[in-house]
Amino acid sequence: xxxxxxxxxxxxxxxxxxxxxxxxxxxxxxxxxxxxxxxxxxxxxxxxxxxxxxxxxxxxxxxxxxxxxxxxxxxxxxxxxxxxxxxxxxxxxxxxxxxxxxxxxxxxxxxxxxxxxxxxxxxxxxxxxxxxxxxxxxxxxxxxxxxxxxxxxxxxx
Numbered sequence: 001x002x003x004x005x006x007x008x009x010x011x012x013x014x015x016x017x018x019x020x021x022x023x024x025x026x027x028x029x030x031x032x033x034x035x036x037x038x039x040x041x042x043x044x045x046x047x048x049x050x051x052x053x054x055x056x057x058x059x060x061x062x063x064x065x066x067x068x069x070x071x072x073x074x075x076x077x078x079x080x081x082x083x084x085x086x087x088x089x090x091x092x093x094x095x096x097x098x099x100x101x102x103x104x105x106x107x108x109x110x111x112x113x114x115x116x117x118x119x120x121x122x123x124x125x126x127x128x129x130x131x132x133x134x135x136x137x138x139x140x141x142x143x144x145x146x147x148x149x150x151x152x153x154x155x156x157x
Contacts, residue, residue, distance in 0.1 A: 005152045009119040012146035013127075017099040019142065020135070026142070033138040038098040044069050044090060047101055051086075054105070059133045064112040067105065080107035082117065102130045124152060 019026065023037035041047050047069050054060040065084045072078065072087035078095045079087050086104040088095045106127040110116045116123060124147050132140030147153050 003118040003120075005119045005124075008150040008152035009124065009147065012143065012150040012152055013099055013103060015146050015150070016131075016139065016143050017097060020099065020139065026138075028138075028142060028145075033142065034136075035138055035142070036136050038135065040093065041096040041098070041101065043096070044071060044088065047086070047088065047096065050098075050101060051105060054130070054134060057133065059129065061105075061109040061113070064109055067108045078104055080104045080111075082111055084108065098135065099131070102134060103127060106130055119152070121153065 017038065019035055020038035023035050026033045026035050039050070041050055051067060051069070055062040055066070067080075068085045070085060070087050072089045072095075075089045075092040075095075078089065078100050081087065086101070086108065088100070088104070090096070094100065106123055107117065109130075110123045110126045113126075114122050124144075128140045128144050128147075131143050
């Protein structure tokens with residue numbers, strides 16, 4: 001099965017991640033939104049602590065198995081592997097950013113809740129909810145719009 005939305009999802013999340021590197025005010029279609037800066041985690045232990053904190057929240061999918069976080073060789077990709085592994089290249093700064101960690105955790109949650117492994121609407125809804133709660137509702141709004149703008153979401157009707 002192909003994952004036809006993957007590149008559009010990556011493009012949308014990269015766009016939002018760039019905004020979160022500096023944070024601040026954003027004119028969003030005439031409304032001013034305050035965006036936080038995303039966390040830059042230090043190492044895999046920091047990622048594990050970050051996810052442990054999320055999992056204690058009512059919205060944090062603590063009912064799913066605890067994900068195992070491991071180092072991934074290379075510098076070009078992070079990934080989630082069923083049933084419970086998040087692999088991050090630790091030699092590069094981008095892979096330890098909050099949006100990347102949330103992306104891989106969203107795969108973990110959608111797999112355990114829906115048996116979905118692609119980047120379709122169920123994944124996007126899960127990622128958006130995690131971002132709304134972990135970062136801010138304003139970031140979730142911008143992410144949802146970025147998904148639509150990148151062509152990741154199916155159009156109406």
